[in-house]
Amino acid sequence: MSNTNDWPLWEVFIRSKQGLNHKHVGSLHAPDAEMAIKNARDVYTRRMEGISIWVVESVHMHASSPLEGEELYEPANDKIYRHPTFYDIPEEIGHM
Numbered sequence: 001m002s003n004t005n006d007w008p009l010w011e012v013f014i015r016s017k018q019g020l021n022h023k024h025v026g027s028l029h030a031p032d033a034e035m036a037i038k039n040a041r042d043v044y045t046r047r048m049e050g051i052s053i054w055v056v057e058s059v060h061m062h063a064s065s066p067l068e069g070e071e072l073y074e075p076a077n078d079k080i081y082r083h084p085t086f087y088d089i090p091e092e093i094g095h096m
Helices: 033-044 068-080
Strands: 008-017 021-027 050-057
Touching: 008 033, 021 033, 033 050
Parallel strands: none
Antiparallel strands: 008 021, 008 050
């Protein structure tokens, strides 16, 4: 049997019964995806609160740097159609 230090790290996402999206709940080591899902079920859904589990091997996750946030989101400011002030709302719709 291989040493657990050799097992890859998996990120675990759970969808709760009340939610529509999966939320990151933690990480764990497992030899493969099937075992990662079983371990995630045992560790993160003890009270039957989850209805769906996603596991992603950590080496496949990529993230932007918080230091690059301003330049990453800056191009969105040039797209005026993304702002609600760009659209005229008909009077018959009323208050939104």
